[in-house]
Ligand SMILES: Nc1ncnc2c1ncn2[C@@H]1O[C@H](COP(=O)(O)OP(=O)(O)O)[C@@H](O)[C@H]1O
């Protein structure tokens with residue numbers, strides 16, 4: 001499998017493939033396109049997967065291609081490392097509990113500016129430059145994502161709860177803005193920001209928003225792009241498939257930690273609520289989404305209930 005350092009090599013190799021072989025590879029996509037045409041696909045684009053400029057362009061081209069062959073693509077983006085950079089310029093360092101950022105008032109201002117401004121704008125621009133028609137929105141738009149303040153239950157002692165500030169626990173998603181955009185032929189790009197009954201903004205983990213959106217939209221697929229091959233076991237080996245019981249074991253023995261915790265929990269919730277296929281894939285692989293959706297090659301980890 002190629003990672004970003006091998007992009008040049010990848011294209012050198014493509015240039016040497018015979019035209020017949022290229023046509024054969026394209027033809028392999030037909031049954032996948034037929035199966036997925038018209039279906040709703042939620043793509044979680046993790047902040048760690050968007051740090052390389054060339055890979056960003058591959059991502060944007062994949063999104064546009066999938067849209068053009070008839071898939072209803074929605075992008076939910078993260079931006080953890082980008083928020084971290086902005087905080088460090090202010091002399092602040094992020095703190096996380098169970099993969100969730102502790103978000104004080106000052107941090108929330110940064111989160112809203114980085115996610116809803118910088119990162120969303122960049123992704124919308126990339127997709128549109130690649131020939132798509134993307135529209136950015138956050139949970140505030142059309143009252144899409146309602147939250148209450150999240151209180152995190154301690155992993156060892158259920159009676160202890162952690163207050164991690166302005167982090168939202170999703171209570172309701174109204175997908176009508178997203179579905180209206182899809183009907184109009186647009187590609188919605190969603191920032192993970194919600195608001196509560198007092199109109200206060202909250203930071204939400206992007207994996208959680210992607211999972212919830214996939215659930216309410218009855219999506220066919222949820223694909224999460226990250227910066228690792230997939231879920232790894234204790235020996236560092238890729239687990240190509242994972243179910244509920246295995247996930248419980250991996251959490252209990254500490255194999256899953258940090259950002260993988262909300263990712264797995266959201267992936268499992270989505271699988272349990274009827275999303276047919278939930279995949280965690282390596283966003284460092286050029287055109288990983290085409291590989292996952294339009295070829296016979298299985299990549300990353302598939303989560304089943
Ligand atoms: N068992 C595991 N398998 C794979 N990754 C893991 C595991 N446990 C923890 N992680 C960490 O989770 C990270 C992915 O989550 P995160 O940093 O939040 O990425 P993203 O920005 O894509 O949401 C990986 O880079 C890895 O460091």
Ligand SMILES: CC(=O)N[C@@H](CCC(=O)OP(=O)(O)O)C(=O)O
Pocket residue numbers: 045046047048077078079080081083099100101111167192203204205206207259
């Ligand atoms: C509450 C919480 O943790 N929010 C995340 C939102 C961004 C995110 O999820 O970004 P990635 O997908 O790149 O990790 C944060 O502040 O980092």
